[in-house]
Amino acid sequence: MEKAIEINNLHVSYYGKEVIQDISFSLGKGKLIGIIGPNGAGKSTMMKAILGLIPKDYGEVKIHGKEIKTMRKNIAYVPQRSDLDWDFPINVIDTVLLGTYPQLGLFRRPGKKEKKWARECLEKVGMEKFAKHQIGELSGGQQQRVFLARALAQRAEMFFLDEPFVGIDVASEQTIINILKQLRDEGKTVFVIHHDLSKVEDYFDDLILINKKLIQSGPVRDVFQRETMTRAYQTNFPFMNMEVGV
Numbered sequence: 001m002e003k004a005i006e007i008n009n010l011h012v013s014y015y016g017k018e019v020i021q022d023i024s025f026s027l028g029k030g031k032l033i034g035i036i037g038p039n040g041a042g043k044s045t046m047m048k049a050i051l052g053l054i055p056k057d058y059g060e061v062k063i064h065g066k067e068i069k070t071m072r073k074n075i076a077y078v079p080q081r082s083d084l085d086w087d088f089p090i091n092v093i094d095t096v097l098l099g100t101y102p103q104l105g106l107f108r109r110p111g112k113k114e115k116k117w118a119r120e121c122l123e124k125v126g127m128e129k130f131a132k133h134q135i136g137e138l139s140g141g142q143q144q145r146v147f148l149a150r151a152l153a154q155r156a157e158m159f160f161l162d163e164p165f166v167g168i169d170v171a172s173e174q175t176i177i178n179i180l181k182q183l184r185d186e187g188k189t190v191f192v193i194h195h196d197l198s199k200v201e202d203y204f205d206d207l208i209l210i211n212k213k214l215i216q217s218g219p220v221r222d223v224f225q226r227e228t229m230t231r232a233y234q235t236n237f238p239f240m241n242m243e244v245g246v
């Protein structure tokens with residue numbers, strides 16, 4: 001199977017304190033992949049280091065067998081909502097249009113074609129009626145849909161989302177997971193940092209389970225087991241059945 005991602009020996013620290021230790025894994029293309037682990041396990045840090053948004057101490061990251069810097073246009077990233085400045089004065093359609101910039105190149109501005117595409121992306125997430133609204137006026141779920149539309153506008157091959165379901169309504173969560181599953185069905189690879197363990201088996205094909213170190217990666221059935229979960233969360237998961245998951 002062709003590899004979407006290969007990580008070797010990844011180490012990351014903040015101010016000399018190591019928060020990611022010796023993480024290595026590789027996973028195939030066309031999967032919906034959950035990144036799980038307890039609070040402070042280093043999930044966001046690992047995602048940012050993979051994307052080259054923060055420096056790593058050492059380690060190797062390959063996306064489709066290539067260095068990340070040659071793959072940027074093909075990668076869409078949706079940060080945690082709490083990482084963004086929601087007072088920034090920009091409306092919904094212009095936010096989505098930003099997604100078309102990487103494909104446009106340096107000196108071209110979005111034209112009719114890009115604007116039409118941005119509208120289509122907004123329709124996919126059910127937010128077309130809000131095109132002219134300021135981004136800061138929207139609910140959490142609506143903001144998350146708009147950021148997914150921006151990622152769709154990028155026509156990326158790979159998507160990285162940091163906790164897209166935190167603090168949003170049920171309908172938005174359903175819309176977003178359906179779109180992510182559709183992207184996977186089209187052969188794209190989608191990574192999602194995720195908290196709600198009750199949804200893991202329904203949402204994901206593969207899991208990356210970490211707590212500073214890699215606990216295990218691979219198909220959900222193999223990773224989402226009492227022994228591995230107990231090791232990662234350092235608490236007992238008595239409700240989990242060893243044979244059939246939860």
Ligand SMILES: Nc1ncnc2c1ncn2[C@@H]1O[C@H](COP(=O)(O)OP(=O)(O)OP(=O)(O)O)[C@@H](O)[C@H]1O
Pocket residue numbers: 014015019037038039040041042043044045046
């Ligand atoms: N900018 C930063 N400067 C210093 N320490 C940081 C920084 N960002 C995160 N940390 C620390 O690094 C560790 C890993 O944090 P990270 O946010 O990556 O974990 P996480 O698994 O995403 O957590 P959560 O599930 O709570 O969002 C934590 O101990 C955190 O306090």
